[in-house]
Amino acid sequence: MNEKKRKLIEAGMRLFSAKGYHHTSIQEIASSAGVSKGSFYIYFESKEQFITTAIHHFYNQMTDKMKKISKAKLDPKESLEKQITTIIEYIYTYKDFIIMHLRENISVGEQTDKMMEHMQISSFQSMRENINRIYGEEVNEMIVDVVIQMEGLINTYSKWIVIDDIHVDREKIGAFLVRRLDNIVTGMLQDKEVPLTFLPEKYNRILSSGEEFDPVVAIMKTMKEKILSMEPGTEKVKKLLDAFQLLEIELAKKERQPIMIQGLLAHFREIPEVQQECEQLAKEMKIELLK
Template sequence: MNEKKMKLIEAGVRLVATQGYHNTSIQEIASEAGVSKGAFYLYFQSKEEFIETAYRFFHTEITQRFNRVKQENHSPREILEKQLTILIDYIYHYKEFIIMHLRENISVGQHTDKLMRQMKMENFHWLSESIQNIYADKVEELIVDAVIQFEGLINGYFKWIVIDNIHIERDKLSAFLIRRLDDIVHGMLTAKEEALTTIGRIPREYLTENKTSEQMISNSLIKLSEKIKKLDENPAKIKQLQEVVDAIEKEADKNKTRPVVIQGLLAHFRGFKEMQDECEQLASVLQVELLH
């Protein structure tokens, strides 16, 4: 990401974390970042888009690091522990962002609300897949209860660290949380607990394994189309870029996408700074590297 854009995100997140979203102006964000208000609008069309970009950036960063861990030769337990370590390092490094997320119960626009929903669903799939990989079919009937309890445990510690600033030996926290997951699962199995809730009772949108990825691709393509229409380009260029969006959609719908094709299509948007976020999101979800 462009250095100046990253400065704007970090500065804005600090301000929103302390002052609140509605009490923070674009001028304040620009001043905090040491740039002009006009420079803000080079990267973001509105404060809503700024917030969405911040969420998208941090979410994409974590997702990429999680995926790299999954590609390494580790056991399911080791993978989850390493991913938790990534999350813990993240909350210490980007504490202001976590504070903003925890304190700001806001609805700033349709795109941001959808992104937050997608992130929540991805978190459910991450935890349910991780727990099932560790305990196999032993936990199948209790998987939703296990996810709810483990997610609550993680969030509880994170809130105490971020909001109340308590000291925890961070290098021990991941292994500690995994042992508590053992207690949760083995405790339910030993007591022969019946599930309080099941897969069939949670919202249907959680049930399709690739639903969140499909939604993120769809939303990114919609935003690309919207931005293409606003470009100060000749009609032929506008038409060409829209055809590229259509081609990406067709390629993404295939059972097996071709990375080289996706890379080539996304390369058409090089030089359009206002479309960089959507291109980075698509590259992350489709697991390709952007060509520079």
């Protein structure tokens, strides 16, 4: 990540934690990061996009550490213990930021909803892999129930840490919760439990395709939905859909031509319904919109 962008994110998270989202200005974020207000708008078009990126940054930092632990040559139970410890450490580190996010009514938009969905699915996949490494195929039939119960334990402790300010021994919680996982799995196997639930179809689809969160894909999806919700069958909508199809083709190429994308986005720039998505795509692609 660009150094200026990283400094902006870290400064913003500190200010949001101390003052709240709605009481922190873009100028204050820029000043705290030691950059100009104009530099903020090079990387983010709004405070809403900024906090979405900050959440993603927070999540990526945590998951990168967990991936390193997962790839290390550790006993599977020890690996999961250390990953849980990492989660709890991050909860304590960013507790004020999380409280702020829960307390304030922040509009984050459709792309953030999509990102959060992918985070949840990625979290499920990681926990499933950990459980499979520990218990093998024996637990496959009830893997969704086991993941739900284990995530429930971690999430509940996290909630109590954030909301009720309880103290947890960070060095012991990983091993403690993995022992609870042993109790859960052993009990279910001994009782020959029948699974209560199965993996939702959207999880199967995304996991089988290896799909990752791509902001460009999310923006394009929103843009298409907005175009289709306009006056159907009109010449205006037909032309917009033609331009949209060409834009999709260009964005799907391995070697995209910025000048082509720039020209195609010109069709959408003055359309109020999709102006926001047009500007978001330009920022993601690092191109200037034609005037």
